[in-house]
Amino acid sequence: MTRIRLCHLYPDQLNIYADRGNIAVFRSRAERRGYELEVVGIGVGEALAPECDLIYLGGGQDREQALIAPDLARRGGEISRALEDGAALLAVCGGYQLLGRGYRDRFDFEMLGAGVLPLETVAGEGRLIGDVSIECELDPGEMLTVVGFENHGGRTLLDPGAVPFGRVVHGFGNDGDSGFEGCRLGKAIGTYLHGPLLPRNPWLADWLLGQALARTLGEPPELEALDDELEYQAHAVALHRARERGGKLR
Amino acid sequence: MRIPLVISTLVARSVGATSRLSGRGGGTTLPGRVLNTLNPGAGARLAKKLAQGSAVISATNGKTTSAAMAAAILSPRFRLAGNPAGANLSSGVATALLHTRGADLGLFEVDEAALPRVAAALRPRALCLGNLFRDQLDRYGELEMLAERWRGVVAGLAAESTLIVNEDDPQLAQLARGREGVIRFGIEDARHGGPLPHAADARYCSNCGVAYDYRLAYVGHLGEYSCPGCGFERLKPDIWADEIALEGLIGSSFRLHLPEETLKVKLGLPGLYNVYNALAAAALGHALGASASEIASGLESTEAAFGRSERIEIGEKRLLLLLIKNPTGANEVVRTIVADGTPQTLVLALNDGIADGQDVSWIWDVDFEPLLSGLERLIASGGRAAELALRFKYAGFPESRIELVLSPAEALDRGLELTEAGGELVVCPTYTAMLELQKVLAERGHADLYWQRAARARKESGPPRHQR
Structure with a gap:
């Protein structure tokens, strides 16, 4: 049986916004297709496991982020090497911000990031909180809708030429201004969308699983369709909420 | 233009009466909103008319129940x-101040985010801080920010005022350090402690950032901690509970240690979390001069507050309503439910209004897993019923045993249909789903509407008694 090795970075610190929901979705959707998901928790000071197929970073509150930031900042090379070796990556919220070059707060204090993604984040006036819907093109010509909830004080600015994860339809996205949401670098995705992200966007979970499997299989395998009736319903409600009330500054 | 106090209170009071008459709601917050708008300083001036001053209770979880207990004491x-009626924002407190005729002490439960504003207006003689959990991050931003604002409240508290804190919550314990006139409460019963739960808050010392050593945790991150980094540690509380015996969904008994006396207390409310609520109320009562026997009889006479483990008879069946609103509270509800054996049918209703939290991701941080083994049927309800269903599906609960019934009222009916005569349905x-249910139950004559209870409580004795 083909095994997918998922390295979950800082599970003790970055775990709010239902990160374990995302992991549960990876596991269930892999197992129902006959693949085993092995989750390896990677704490501060611990090296990424070898043969890593998928990297996951969740969100945390300010204190928790500050605790892991120095360690993450030293890992840029290690994570980039895993990506070059074919690993896929999903980073949500705080994990997304810290994969950029860094986070500058209102007092100009700079928290260094890993520098894996071509972006930086600066603190803004007020938090960007609410439902979001975005459109993404993960495979050429295939537009997908992804829905979630965002809650961030930071405004993330992509470098010129960097590719966003998607375009904002309703909600704020990276900075409430550019119309961009998240960042995409090959098989790596960073995003502010939580809620959790994957249960109501199962196609994104499957895309990431396919990319993770491609590391050993050479290309993403055809994953058999699952009964996603409940997932579609949850997606539809979240999409409706984004349309109704996304992107309103409180 | 400044509108005189007497006029603004008159207008505000009549707005409440009109709101009730027109059937639009109970007027438990609207008059206060009107008052705050007409005359922003009115609350502070009305508060000064209370000869014995004010006492304030705030916490993420349990403030309505501890306030009801403190009122009884x-x-x-x-x-x-x-x-x-849980009208605990600034507007609700201002509304309450419009109805203080004949009263001499104000006792208010205050929303954790509204505390800075309300405390500044009331200048309480006693402030009781029960706990600080992650709740509705979409509304408040982050827990840290809230803790910082509470730090400001404590700093602004008059020197002669008493601060009461839950010493088992390291964030609150830290707020109280270095201050005179603090009463600390906590639980001292290792048999009820366990490891720190998933995604617990306050895992890291707010002094130095090092992870706390938790010898044990009772509810969420409430427990016995010490910091290996800077040496900060839990102090022996002034008021504590031990020899706790939990009796499933019925209640509990424990030994209450007051500074001068120790006595046995029997609570009619279930779960360890209600022991914390009782300790908060006991400590506040003690601070305001209540005797040990007043404390014990007050605690023992308190019944469930508005939907917090409230039992309602419906024909030959019984309904048990347990409010859920954040991971820690819901974890305790789950723990309490399974202590009596897992129910076969369970109704969960998840709404995502502002009062519920628009971000529903918190349900993934709840440990629903202990319910899975005995549960035959889950009725998922509310506007975000599908998210609840997914939470259970991805926990391994068979999809075929999940029913989606979006309307909480219809979910209630479906649940009752599946409950046998003499049985109890847990909802x-x-x-806001609770409010919907309350409305339906009132229309059917099973329960009072919340503003009717509030009005009756005011009429009967002044204090909020939260009787059923």
Whole structure:
């Protein structure tokens, strides 16, 4: 049986916004297709496991982020090497911000990031909180809708030429201004969308699983369709909420 | 133009009466909103009319229940004014201040984010801080920010005022360090402790950032901690509970240690979390001069507050309503439910209004897993019923045993249909789903509407008694 090795970075610190929901979705959707998901928790000071197929970073509150930031900042090379070796990556919220070059707060204090993604984040006036819907093109010509909830004080600015994860339809996205949401670098995705992200966007979970499997299989395998009736319903409600009330500054 | 106090209170009071008459709601917050708008300083000036001053209770979880307990403890000694029905934002407190005629002590439960504003207006003689959990991050931003604002409240508290803190919550314990006139409460019963739960808050010392050593945790991150980094540690509380015996969904008994006396207390409310609520109320009562026997009888006479483990008879069946609103509270509800054996049918109702939290991701941080083994049927309800269903599906619960019934009222009916005569149906709604259920139950004559209870409580004795 083909095994997918998922390295979950800082599970003790970055775990709010239902990160374990995302992991549960990876596991269930892999197992129902006959693949085993092995989750390896990677704490501060611990090296990424070898043969890593998928990297996951969740969100945390300010204190928790500050605790892991120095360690993450030293890992840029290690994570980039895993990506070059074919690993896929999903980073949500705080994990997304810290994969950029860094986070500058209102007092100009700079928290260094890993520098894996071509972006930086600066603190803004007020938090960007609410439902979001975005459109993404993960495979050429295939537009997908992804829905979630965002809650961030930071405004993330992509470098010129960097590719966003998607375009904002309703909600704020990276900075409430550019119309961009998240960042995409090959098989790596960073995003502010939580809620959790994957249960109501199962196609994104499957895309990431396919990319993770491609590391050993050479290309993403055809994953058999699952009964996603409940997932579609949850997606539809979240999409409706984004349309109704996304992107309103409180 | 400044509108005189007497005029603004008159207008505000009549707005409440009109709101009730027109059937639009109970007027438990609208008059206060009108008052705050007409005359922003009115609240502070009305508060000064209370001869014995004010006491304030705030916490993420349990403040409505501890306020009801404190009211029962203090009512023999004081003529109380308070804000029943969970109307605990600034507007609810201002509304309560409009109804203080004849009262001498104000007793208010205050929303954790509204605390800075309300405390500044009331200048309380006693402030009781029960706990600080992650809750509705979409509304408040982050827990840290809230803790910082509470730090400001404590710093602004008059030197002669008493600060009461839950010493088992390291964030609150830290707020109280270095201050005179603090009463600390906590639990001292290792048999009820366990490891720190998933995604617990306050895992890291707010002094130095090092992870706390938790010898044990009772509820969420409430427990016995010490910091290996800077040496900060839990102090022995002044008021504590031990020899706790939990009796499933019925209640509990414990030994209550007050500074001078120790006595046995029997609570009619279930779960360890209600022992914390009782300790908060006991400590506040003690601070305001209540005797040990007043404390014990007040605690023992308190019944469930508005939907917090409230039992309602419906024909030959019984309904048990347990409000859920954040991971820690819901974890305790789950723990309490399974202590009596897992129910076969369970109704969960998840709404996502502002009062519920628009971000529903918190349900993934709840440990629903202990329910899975005995549960035959889950009725998922509320506007975000599908998210609840997914939470259970990805926990391994068979999809075929999940029913989606979006309307909480219809979910209630479906649940009752599946409950046999003489049986009890457990329903766990979020706040606005609870209000919907309350409305239906009132229309059918099973329960009072919340503003009717509030009005009756005011009429009966002044204090919010939260009787059923």
